[in-house]
Amino acid sequence: MFRQAHAVSSLVAATLLAASLPLAAGPEEVSIRGRAVCLDEAPPEGWSGQDCPDQPSGGWAIASEDGTLHRLSPEDERVAVLGDPRVRSHLLEIVAWRYEGERLAIVHLYTIIDGRRHDPHYYCPVCAIRSNTPGRCWCCQRPFEFRDPLVKDASPGS
Numbered sequence: 001m002f003r004q005a006h007a008v009s010s011l012v013a014a015t016l017l018a019a020s021l022p023l024a025a026g027p028e029e030v031s032i033r034g035r036a037v038c039l040d041e042a043p044p045e046g047w048s049g050q051d052c053p054d055q056p057s058g059g060w061a062i063a064s065e066d067g068t069l070h071r072l073s074p075e076d077e078r079v080a081v082l083g084d085p086r087v088r089s090h091l092l093e094i095v096a097w098r099y100e101g102e103r104l105a106i107v108h109l110y111t112i113i114d115g116r117r118h119d120p121h122y123y124c125p126v127c128a129i130r131s132n133t134p135g136r137c138w139c140c141q142r143p144f145e146f147r148d149p150l151v152k153d154a155s156p157g158s
Contacts, residue, residue, distance in 0.1 A: 027097035030104070033112070034064040036088035039071070062094060062104075071103055072096075078106040080133040086146055087111060087120045110151065117151040 039058030060082045061069045072079045082088050090111040096104040109132075110117040122144030123130050124137035131137075131144055 027099055027105070029095065029107070030070075030098050031093065031095050032062050032064055032070050032104075033091065033093045034062045034070070036082045036092060037061045037063045037069065039069075062092060070096075073099065073103040073105050076105045078109065078132055080135075081109060081120060084120075084134055084146065086148070090118075093117065111148060113148075118148045119151050120146070120148045123147050 039061055059074050060072045060079050063069055090113055093110045093112055094106050095108045096106050098104055111120050121130055121132055122134050124144055127137050127139040129137055129139060134144060136143055
């Protein structure tokens with residue numbers, strides 16, 4: 001039941017985001033592997049993602065392994081997860097919708113740790129609420145706990 005509720009809430013959030021973004025012929029689903037990059041400044045050599053502010057004024061992008069910058073939509077609430085150094089310090093794999101203007105809206109984000117996918121999220125054990133973004137529990141107002149479990153039955157790139 002929890003998975004159904006989470007799936008429904010994710011679908012509702014994606015639908016609301018889609019309604020707020022300009023569409024060309026419709027979104028294209030893409031999968032990108034790379035590092036989180038804040039667009040306020042050029043990252044120095046050997047940069048790991050730890051040096052970004054939590055909310056860079058220029059927004060966020062994923063720098064793929066070939067050096068291409070894939071800009072994330074500033075309207076996408078899911079990009080708030082990149083403000084967490086525990087997420088952005090890892091190689092990331094995102095599944096996203098590409099909209100007009102080449103901006104991306106995150107559908108799912110994985111951290112890659114030791115070559116395996118993990119599912120970073122936030123959880124309130126008191127209220128049993130899961131969130132894709134950091135902050136306080138919507139019910140009891142306690143801070144969400146960070147969790148990054150291994151994704152079972154899935155290997156990177158599948």
